[in-house]
Amino acid sequence: MQTIQALFQDFSTLYIQEYKPTWLKVKLQNATDIVEVAKALQSNGLTVISTVSPTDFVEDNRIEMNYFFEDILTKRNCWVKVDIPREIEQCVIDSITPIFKGALWHEREAYSMFGVRFTNHPDLRPIIVSQDFYGKTPYRRDFDWAAHEADTLGNIQAIYEDFEQEQAQNETLLDSNSSQMILNWGPTHPASGPIRLKVHCDGEDILGIDPDIGFVWRALEHLVTKKDFVGAIVAVERLCFMDNINSMVGYCQAVEEIANVEISEFAKWMRVLLGEVSRISSHMMGMGNFYNSLGLHTAFMWNVDVREYFLDFLESYSGARIATAAIEPGGVRYTLEEGMLETLQKAIEKFDATKEEIRAIFVKNPTMKSRATTKGILSAQAIEEYSLCGIVARASGVKTDIRLDEPYAAYDQVQMDYVTQQGGSAADRLKMLFDEIEQSVAIVRQAKAHIVANIANGNFNPTKDHMVKVPKKLPKGEAISRVEWARGEVLMHLVTDEKATNPYRLKMKAPSFNHTMILGELLKGESLSDIPLIFGSLYICQGDLDR
Amino acid sequence: MELLFNITIFPGMLYFLAWTVLLFWFFRKFMAALHKRVGPHFNGPAGSYQTLFDFTKLLTKESVTPSGVNPYLFSLMPILAALIAMLPSAFIPWTPSTTVVPTEYGVLALVVLIGIEPFLLFLSGFGSDNKYSFLGGIRILTQMISSETAFFLAALSPALLFGTLNLQTITESASWLSFVVLIPAFVLYFIALLALLEQPPFNIPDAEQEIVYGFYTEYSGTNYFLLKFAEFAEFMAVYAGATVLFLGGYKGLLVDGYLCFFLKMLLMAMVMMAIRAATPRVTMKQMIRLFWQYLVPLSLLNIAWIMLAKIYLLGGMA
Numbered sequence: 044m045q046t047i048q049a050l051f052q053d054f055s056t057l058y059i060q061e062y063k064p065t066w067l068k069v070k071l072q073n074a075t076d077i078v079e080v081a082k083a084l085q086s087n088g089l090t091v092i093s094t095v096s097p098t099d100f101v102e103d104n105r106i107e108m109n110y111f112f113e114d115i116l117t118k119r120n121c122w123v124k125v126d127i128p129r130e131i132e133q134c135v136i137d138s139i140t141p142i143f144k145g146a147l148w149h150e151r152e153a154y155s156m157f158g159v160r161f162t163n164h165p166d167l168r169p170i171i172v173s174q175d176f177y178g179k180t181p182y183r184r185d186f187d188w189a190a191h192e193a194d195t196l197g198n199i200q201a202i203y204e205d206f207e208q209e210q211a212q213n214e215t216l217l218d219s220n221s222s223q224m225i226l227n228w229g230p231t232h233p234a235s236g237p238i239r240l241k242v243h244c245d246g247e248d249i250l251g252i253d254p255d256i257g258f259v260w261r262a263l264e265h266l267v268t269k270k271d272f273v274g275a276i277v278a279v280e281r282l283c284f285m286d287n288i289n290s291m292v293g294y295c296q297a298v299e300e301i302a303n304v305e306i307s308e309f310a311k312w313m314r315v316l317l318g319e320v321s322r323i324s325s326h327m328m329g330m331g332n333f334y335n336s337l338g339l340h341t342a343f344m345w346n347v348d349v350r351e352y353f354l355d356f357l358e359s360y361s362g363a364r365i366a367t368a369a370i371e372p373g374g375v376r377y378t379l380e381e382g383m384l385e386t387l388q389k390a391i392e393k394f395d396a397t398k399e400e401i402r403a404i405f406v407k408n409p410t411m412k413s414r415a416t417t418k419g420i421l422s423a424q425a426i427e428e429y430s431l432c433g434i435v436a437r438a439s440g441v442k443t444d445i446r447l448d449e450p451y452a453a454y455d456q457v458q459m460d461y462v463t464q465q466g467g468s469a470a471d472r473l474k475m476l477f478d479e480i481e482q483s484v485a486i487v488r489q490a491k492a493h494i495v496a497n498i499a500n501g502n503f504n505p506t507k508d509h510m511v512k513v514p515k516k517l518p519k520g521e522a523i524s525r526v527e528w529a530r531g532e533v534l535m536h537l538v539t540d541e542k543a544t545n546p547y548r549l550k551m552k553a554p555s556f557n558h559t560m561i562l563g564e565l566l567k568g569e570s571l572s573d574i575p576l577i578f579g580s581l582y583i584c585q586g587d588l589d590r
Numbered sequence: 591m592e593l594l595f596n597i598t599i600f601p602g603m604l605y606f607l608a609w610t611v612l613l614f615w616f617f618r619k620f621m622a623a624l625h626k627r628v629g630p631h632f633n634g635p636a637g638s639y640q641t642l643f644d645f646t647k648l649l650t651k652e653s654v655t656p657s658g659v660n661p662y663l664f665s666l667m668p669i670l671a672a673l674i675a676m677l678p679s680a681f682i683p684w685t686p687s688t689t690v691v692p693t694e695y696g697v698l699a700l701v702v703l704i705g706i707e708p709f710l711l712f713l714s715g716f717g718s719d720n721k722y723s724f725l726g727g728i729r730i731l732t733q734m735i736s737s738e739t740a741f742f743l744a745a746l747s748p749a750l751l752f753g754t755l756n757l758q759t760i761t762e763s764a765s766w767l768s769f770v771v772l773i774p775a776f777v778l779y780f781i782a783l784l785a786l787l788e789q790p791p792f793n794i795p796d797a798e799q800e801i802v803y804g805f806y807t808e809y810s811g812t813n814y815f816l817l818k819f820a821e822f823a824e825f826m827a828v829y830a831g832a833t834v835l836f837l838g839g840y841k842g843l844l845v846d847g848y849l850c851f852f853l854k855m856l857l858m859a860m861v862m863m864a865i866r867a868a869t870p871r872v873t874m875k876q877m878i879r880l881f882w883q884y885l886v887p888l889s890l891l892n893i894a895w896i897m898l899a900k901i902y903l904l905g906g907m908a
Contacts, residue, residue: 338793344625411870
């Protein structure tokens with residue numbers, strides 16, 4: 044930390060603060076310094092950029108840029124802030140993409156949503172938003188959504204014209220003497236989900252891929268600002284409902300930090316318990332989807348069969364199987380009643396009964412291995428270069444896991460270790476999923492035993508301890524909170540105003556964004572058959588890709 | 591009169607329709623069990639009407655012909671595919687007395703008619719004027735060229751062994767000993783069969799995750815029904831071929847007859863389904879390598895083995 048702090052002596056700063064055990068919060072005076080700062084940080088080991096998040100302060104007439112630099116190996120992180128003017132013409136800052144490749148899409152997103160222009164950015168096109176939002180700034184506080192939506196016909200026209208133009212452009216791209224073509228893989232493709240990969244291919248060989256995302260853009264980050272702090276959880280959990288608990292945990296921690304509320308020990312353990320169940324349910328779908336992409340549906344069906352039992356537990360706890368809305372600022376929403384843990388016990392038993400079968404048939408499948416061990420290989424270096432996280436990073440042997448790096452909830456008391464693989468290939472990522480399900484089940488066992496023991500000796504009161512009161516109005520402030528979500532690191536950057544009843548700005552950094560960004564790199568030179576394999580192995584969810 | 595019965599009922603149209611409906615239902619139910627789910631359930635006993643309803647629905651649905659294609663080629667192909675797929679049935683000795691066209695060249699007819707089918711499917715993909723269909727068509731050709739060598743060499747080994755191309759004679763001369771001798775050929779035939787029928791792990795031409803539905807992509811309604819029908823008729827032709835060539839046709843353990851023939855075909859369908867439930871799809875390159883590098887040399891070796899066995903085990907039987 045000292046070395047990072049020393050770095051900033053060369054730059055004029057407004058303040059340097061220690062923030063949380065692993066973070067340093069710095070506000071720069073001059074926006075022109077950002078590239079030099081980024082270079083200095085990178086040479087000191089902070090090689091990962093988590094995200095770039097602008098915050099729009101209309102009254103102060105400024106846009107505050109937030110950069111989150113991370114060092115995933117020695118766990119030193121740096122949060123750099125800098126103000127830039129708000130007027131569209133002057134809203135310009137140097138791009139850090141030439142230094143941090145991982146910022147490529149994050150800067151494009153800031154450009155599409157806030158109109159921040161990045162000089163020296165290699166590919167500053169709008170992303171996520173549909174064509175009718177081009178040149179507009181939907182996430183700025185003064186954007187008139189009603190007026191935009193009133194012009195339905197104009198919006199459709201904009202989308203249509205852009206498509207026509209793209210069609211015309213396609214033809215000029217292709218060599219007419221070859222067998223080249225532009226193939227749309229998605230958005231209505233059996234294996235793609237709502238994403239479009241523009242595949243430029245020559246017969247079966249891929250020459251290049253340009254992902255087109257935003258088909259399930261719900262503007263969640265805008266939506267939360269229209270809701271109160273409790274209501275916002277339903278938007279947050281829709282980041283991707285496969286693992287909805289952990290995203291809510293991340294958001295609630297940020298709210299609790301601003302409200303300065305400490306939740307009860309029981310609630311912390313419940314967050315661990317629910318979070319791991321949710322992670323299991325997500326990973327089981329992930330394994331199934333991996334095999335679906337290889338044309339084998341049995342793995343999905345078998346996993347869903349086991350997953351149902353875990354969903355039974357979520358249902359018994361919250362009344363909902365998928366979108367549970369079970370975590371709330373101040374703790375967990377519901378009391379824990381008798382019988383719920385028995386449902387969980389059944390799920391664990393079901394898992395134990397089937398896991399060897401699933402391991403033998405699907406984790407060690409020879410046909411899968413013959414295809415997947417040589418495809419989609421990511422080195423540990425590439426992980427840092429493109430700022431990847433979660434199982435994708437751990438499959439390449441990078442020890443990163445927010446549960447251990449920056450323990451939240453009750454993870455500081457949980458016995459666990461990094462689960463990694465060394466190969467970094469698609470097959471390793473599949474193996475990671477299965478290993479992590481096993482790890483999560485072990486954590487669920489621990490959490491369950493801990494809760495049962497403490498209820499028995501009277502430390503926990505499951506009908507009262509689940510919530511502490513969080514004031515309806517929050518003071519002015521901002522907080523970041525990181526959680527290890529099923530797919531990787533989720534970073535929530537929450538900003539509140541004076542006497543706030545709803546979030547002023549919530550930036551949700553979700554892992555699939557970076558993982559989709561590298562698709563083009565991974566697939567170049569491969570064949571069409573590898574698209575679903577590599578796409579499936581990166582464990583991408585369009586929900587948190589588009590938000 | 592008998593010919594009319596043969597064409598319309600057995601082993602003709604109605605037989606194939608019944609086979610398609612029943613086998614489709616059986617596939618669904620069998621697959622469901624392997625997937626740990628229920629499968630068709632509500633319509634009819636054990637959901638058996640489901641497939642019937644599905645086919646009726648397809649027959650009554652609008653058949654969309656995309657603009658920009660040759661409508662004749664586009665609609666002719668499914669009909670041709672279905673017809674050609676049913677033709678081998680005429681040469682198969684279903685029971686000791688039912689062979690519609692008894693000929694000395696049964697094996698040849700079988701091999702040729704089965705071999706034509708992929709070309710028709712390629713043309714249906716080619717005629718669709720769709721990138722996915724076209725890729726599917728190209729893939730089907732590649733796959734056919736790779737798998738047919740092994741398939742034909744395996745299919746011809748019984749003919750070599752028994753010294754005849756007459757399917758009836760082959761069935762009658764089959765014995766336990768000849769069955770054992772033909773096991774390598776049967777294994778080769780079965781692997782090549784999976785590729786020829788575009789079944790997993792060789793369902794590359796209609797790999798839904800890669801190229802949507804391959805050559806099927808643009809087909810709907812009646813045309814789609816005909817293509818599906820052709821696919822199932824092709825199943826029957828290939829299974830029946832295997833049954834006659836390697837498994838002794840209608841000969842049974844206790845009684846001879848059509849039932850034995852049917853059970854043998856069903857057994858092959860079950861093995862095929864089990865492979866489908868446990869094996870992911872391989873890639874084009876892997877498929878080509880498997881066939882040219884391993885199966886073609888192996889089938890040549892198999893021919894040598896058949897010759898040796900014929901001379902030393904079966905005493906040079908004519």
